[in-house]
Amino acid sequence: GVRGEHTYGVNTGFGRFVSAHIPDELAEELQLRLLRSHACGVGEPYPADVVRAAMLLRANALAKGFSGARVTTVELLLECLNRGVLPWVPARGSVGASGDLAPLAHLALPLVGEGQALVDGELLNGTAALRSVGLQPIRLASKEGLSLVNGTQFMTAMAALGVVRARRLAATADLACALSLEALQGSRTSFRPAVHRARPLKGQQDSAANVWRLLDGSAILESHRWCDRVQDAYSLRCAPQVHGASRDLLDYVEATVTVELNAATDNPLVLVDEDDIVSAGNFHGQPLAFALDALAMAVAELANISERRVERLVNPSLSEGLPPFLVEEGGLNSGFMIPQYVAAALVSENKVLAHPASVDSIPTSAGQEDHVSMGNASGLKALRVLDNAERALAIELLAGAQAIEFLAPLQPGGGVRAVHDVVRSLSPRLVEDRSLSTDIELVADAIRSGLVVAAAEAEVGALA
Numbered sequence: 001g002v003r004g005e006h007t008y009g010v011n012t013g014f015g016r017f018v019s020a021h022i023p024d025e026l027a028e029e030l031q032l033r034l035l036r037s038h039a040c041g042v043g044e045p046y047p048a049d050v051v052r053a054a055m056l057l058r059a060n061a062l063a064k065g066f067s068g069a070r071v072t073t074v075e076l077l078l079e080c081l082n083r084g085v086l087p088w089v090p091a092r093g094s095v096g097a098s099g100d101l102a103p104l105a106h107l108a109l110p111l112v113g114e115g116q117a118l119v120d121g122e123l124l125n126g127t128a129a130l131r132s133v134g135l136q137p138i139r140l141a142s143k144e145g146l147s148l149v150n151g152t153q154f155m156t157a158m159a160a161l162g163v164v165r166a167r168r169l170a171a172t173a174d175l176a177c178a179l180s181l182e183a184l185q186g187s188r189t190s191f192r193p194a195v196h197r198a199r200p201l202k203g204q205q206d207s208a209a210n211v212w213r214l215l216d217g218s219a220i221l222e223s224h225r226w227c228d229r230v231q232d233a234y235s236l237r238c239a240p241q242v243h244g245a246s247r248d249l250l251d252y253v254e255a256t257v258t259v260e261l262n263a264a265t266d267n268p269l270v271l272v273d274e275d276d277i278v279s280a281g282n283f284h285g286q287p288l289a290f291a292l293d294a295l296a297m298a299v300a301e302l303a304n305i306s307e308r309r310v311e312r313l314v315n316p317s318l319s320e321g322l323p324p325f326l327v328e329e330g331g332l333n334s335g336f337m338i339p340q341y342v343a344a345a346l347v348s349e350n351k352v353l354a355h356p357a358s359v360d361s362i363p364t365s366a367g368q369e370d371h372v373s374m375g376n377a378s379g380l381k382a383l384r385v386l387d388n389a390e391r392a393l394a395i396e397l398l399a400g401a402q403a404i405e406f407l408a409p410l411q412p413g414g415g416v417r418a419v420h421d422v423v424r425s426l427s428p429r430l431v432e433d434r435s436l437s438t439d440i441e442l443v444a445d446a447i448r449s450g451l452v453v454a455a456a457e458a459e460v461g462a463l464a
Contacts, residue, residue, distance in 0.1 A: 005277075006021070007268065007277050008267070008268050008279045009034075009143055009146040009150075009267075009268065010027070010068075010142050010143045010146075010277075011023075011024065011027065013030075014034060014146070015098070015364075015365035015366075015368050015369060016365045016366040016367075016368040018368070027141075027142045028139060028140055028141070028142075030145070031140040031141075031142070031143070031144055031145030031146065032112060032140060032145065034105075034145040034146060034149065035105050035108050035109050035112065035114070035140075035145050035148070035149065036105075036109075036114070037105075038101050038102055038104075038105035038149055039102065039105035039106045039109055039115060040093060040102055040105075041089065041090035041091070041092060041093030041094070041102040041103055041105075041106055042090050042092050042093055043090050043091050043092040043093075044090070044091055045088055045089055045090055045091060046089050046091045046103070046154065047383070048086055048118075049161055050154065050157045050158055050161060050383075051086055051087060051089050051107070051157075052081060052086065053153075053156075053157035053160060053161055054089075054100075054103070054104075054107060054153040054154050054156075054157040055077055055078075055080065055081045055087070055107065056078075056081060057151075057153040057156055057157055057160075057261065058077060058104065058107065058148065058151060058153045059074050059077045059078050059081070060261070060262070061151050061153065061263070061264060061265060061266065062074045062077075062147060062148075064262070064264045065270070065272060066264035066266055066269045066270055066271070066272075067143075067147040067264065067266045067269075067270060068142075068143045068144070068147055068270040068277075069143070069144050069147040069148070070141060070144065072138065073111070073138060073140075073141075073144055073147075073148075076111055076135065076138055077111065079133075079135055080110065080111070080117075080130075080133075080135070083133035083134070083135065084119060084120065084133065085110060085117050085118075085119055085129050085130065085133055085135070086117055086118040086119070087106060087107045087108075087109070087110050087115065087116070087117045087118075088106065088115065088116040088117055088118060088123060089103050089106040089107055089154075090102075090103070090106060091103070091376075091380060092376075092380075093376075094154060094155075094375075094376035095362070095364060095372040095373070095374055095376070096152070096155055096284075096285035096286075096288070096289055096372055096373035096374050096375030096376045096377075096378075097283065097284045097285055097286075097364075097369060097371070097372035097373050098150060098267070098283050098364075098365075098369055098372075099149065099150045099151040099152050099153070099265060099267075099283035099285070100151065100152060100153060100154040100155060100285075100376060101149050101150070103154045103376070104148060104149040104150070104151060104153060104154070105148075105149045107148070107153075108145070108148035108149060109126055110126035110129055110130065110137075111126075111137065111138055111148070112126065112137050112138060112139070112140060113125075113126045113127035113130065113137030114126045114127075114137075116129070117129035119132050119133060146266075146267075147266060150265070150266050150267050150283050151265040151266060151283060152260060152263075152265045152283060152285050152288055152375070153265075154376060154379065155285050155288040155289070155292065155373075155375040155376060155378075155379050156257060156260045156261060156288060158292065158379030158380070158382060158383060159253065159256070159257045159260070159288055159291055159292055159295065159379065159382075160257050160261060162253075162292070162295050162379070162382050162383060162386060163250060163253050163254050163257055163295060165386050165390070165448055166250050166253075166295055166298060166299050166386065167250060168447060168448065168450050168453055169299060169302055169386070169389055169390060169393060169447060170207075170243060170246055170247050170250060170298075170302060171210065171453045171456075171463050171464075172393050172397075172447045172452055172453060173207075173239075173243050173246075173302045173305075173306060173393060174207050174210040174211050174214070174239075174243060174463070175210075175214065175397070175415075175416075175419045175452065175453070175456050176306055176309070176393055176396040176397050176400060176419075177211055177236065177239040177243070177306075177309065178210075178211045178214035178215055178413070178415065178416050178419070179396075179397065179400035179401065179404065179412070179416050179419050179420065180236065180309040180310075180312070180313060180396060180399075180400045180403075181211070181215070181232075181236050182215065182218060182220050182221065182400075182404055182407075182412040182413070182416050183313060183319075183322070183400050183403035183404045183406075183407070184232075184236065184309075184312055184313065184319060184320065184322075184403075185220060185221070185223075185224050185320060185321075185407070186221075186232040186236045186237075187221075187231075187232055187237075188212065188215050188218075188221050190232065190236075190237045190238075190240075191208045191209075191211045191212040191215070191240060192208075192212070193205075193208070193209065193212065195208070196208045196209075196240060199241075201244055201245075201248060202244075202247070202248060202251070203243070203244030203245060203246065203247030203248040203250075203251070204240045204241050204243075204244030204245070204247075204248075205240075205244070206244065206247060206464030207239065207240040207243040207244045207247060207464070208240035208244070209464055210463045210464055211239065211240065213415060213460050213461075213463075214413055214414075214415030214416050214419070214456065214460060215412075215413040215415070215416065216413045216414060216415065216460070217413050217414050218411070218412050218413035218416065219410045219411045219412075220404075220407055220410045220411065220412050221413070223410055233308075233312060233318075234308075235305050235308035235309045235312065236309065236312075239305065242301060242302075242305050243302060243305075245298075245301070246298035246299070246301050246302050247298075249294045249295070249297065249298040250295070250298050252291065252294060253291045253292075253294055253295045253298070256287050256288065256290075256291040257288070257291060260287065260288060263282065264282060265282045265283050266282065266283065267279060267280060267281070267282065267283050268280070269282065284372075284373060285372075285373035285375035285376075286358065286373040286375070288373070288375045288378070288379075289357065289358035289373040289374060289375030289378045290358045290378075292357075292358070292375060292378035292379045292381075292382045293354075293356040293357060293358045293378045293381075293382075295382045295385075296350075296353060296354050296378070296381050296382040296385040297354050299350075299382070299385050299386055299389045300347075300350040300351065300353070300354045300385050300389065302389055302393070303343075303346065303347050303350055303388065303389035303392035303393060304347050304350070304351075306343070306347075306392055306393050306395075306396045307340070307343040307344055307346075307347045307392055307395075307396075309396055309400075310336075310339070310340050310343050310395055310396050310399050311340060313326060313336070313396075313399045313400065313403050314326055314335070314336045314337065314340050314399065319403075321406075322403050322406055323335075323406065325337045326399060326402045326403050326406070326430070327402075327430060327433075328431070333432060333433045334433055335402075335430060335433070336398075336399050336402065336430070339395045339398065339399065339436055339440070340395070340399075342391075342395060342440070343391075343392045343395045343396070346388040346389070346391055346392045347388070347392055349384075349388055350385050350388050350389065353381045353384055353385050353388075354381075354385065356378070357374045357375070357377035357378040357381060358373060358374060358375060358378050360374045360377075361373075361374065387444075390444040390447045390448050391440055391441070391444045393444075393447055394440045394441075394443035394444040394446075394447060395440060397419065397423050397443055397447075397452070398423060398427055398436065398439060398440065398443060400419075400420075400423075401419075401420045401423040401424060401427075401429075402429065402430055404416070404420055405429065414459050414460060415456050415459050415460040417459070418455050418456050418458065418459035418460070419452065419455065419456050421455070422446065422451065422452055422455035422456075423443060423452075426439065426442045426443055426446060427439035427442065427443060
């Protein structure tokens with residue numbers, strides 16, 4: 001221990017076993033048994049990008065110098081990352097306080113030659129995984145096992161990766177709205193900058209400005225400027241207010257995650273400048289749990305309003321001159337009838353997933369750890385909401401691209417044309433019925449990768 005003092009996790013047991021004294025000669029054994037006992041997660045593994053992000057974030061947290069870990073331990077973690085050793089980490093088992101204990105234990109076991117890891121798609125035991133890329137397992141020093149498992153890195157990984165995807169989705173929602181507005185021959189006026197200066201919420205202004213620019217130069221809108229329809233439906237007219245509210249929530253999520261990425265969430269903290277070791281609570285995931293639930297809500301609502309625009313595109317009583325379900329020879333062809341069902345299914349599932357996990361708590365460790373964040377559940381839900389929302393927005397893009405072609409030879413604005421063209425590069429026009437499953441997944445992948453947004457930005461410049 002440090003100067004023979006009673007120091008949590010160095011010469012004591014863990015959790016409720018805090019009062020059990022561990023002699024110095026068992027210090028290394030204590031750390032090894034910590035990893036083994038805590039690695040009892042269950043279920044499917046986290047996505048590979050989440051595991052890789054968690055490895056990087058754990059290395060970064062240890063490198064801050066508050067954890068009492070050796071440089072060689074951090075270096076081995078980074079070498080695993082660089083050489084393609086991907087620890088096998090079951091996604092369920094963290095309650096998100098005392099950090100992500102079970103997942104981080106699975107992440108750490110390969111470092112000591114135990115557990116399992118994927119190398120080139122093959123699942124190996126920890127020692128074999130390290131050897132296959134020319135690395136050797138380490139032996140843990142005092143406190144190092146605890147330093148590897150105590151922290152919020154899986155919640156943070158899901159939040160950081162999730163907010164990047166959500167930002168792309170928010171921009172894509174503006175693209176989809178502009179495309180649908182043109183196809184439905186709606187009005188540009190509700191996107192005028194002066195309207196949004198009168199209610200200057202940042203997200204709302206950004207979203208409206210995006211749509212305004214995407215519609216620039218539209219021959220379609222010009223052709224019906226003097227039509228007798230006074231107001232568009234809310235899913236078009238109020239899109240900046242709804243998309244904007246989601247954007248503002250994402251600002252809050254990003255602010256929280258930005259701090260957490262560089263935070264020391266260990267326990268106990270080694271305060272070198274003060275020559276002290278302090279048991280405290282930076283591992284508690286409540287800030288991230290709230291943020292991840294907010295992320296899910298923000299993203300779910302982007303898909304929610306998108307599905308209503310899809311309904312307007314396919315429903316002849318709402319679409320002003322477009323053929324029913326956007327297809328020639330309706331009846332023989334069903335066209336976009338069932339993609340709207342799929343969007344409805346995805347959006348409805350998201351409504352269930354938007355229920356917060358962060359307001360729940362079940363005491364653990366015999367009441368010693370009596371309030372937990374459940375932030376891991378918030379994160380897993382948020383990832384599913386993102387998957388569903390990307391697919392729902394893909395359906396709107398596909399329907400909008402199909403719809404706008406019925407208005408030829410009139411052309412949409414330059415930004416909208418670029419969106420149409422990138423969709424068509426992935427999915428040919430639906431002339432006769434075919435399965436659209438692959439098309440939806442391809443467009444969803446292009447939303448996730450940023451390809452769709454990049455195509456629009458190549459035409460109109462950087463979007464908000």
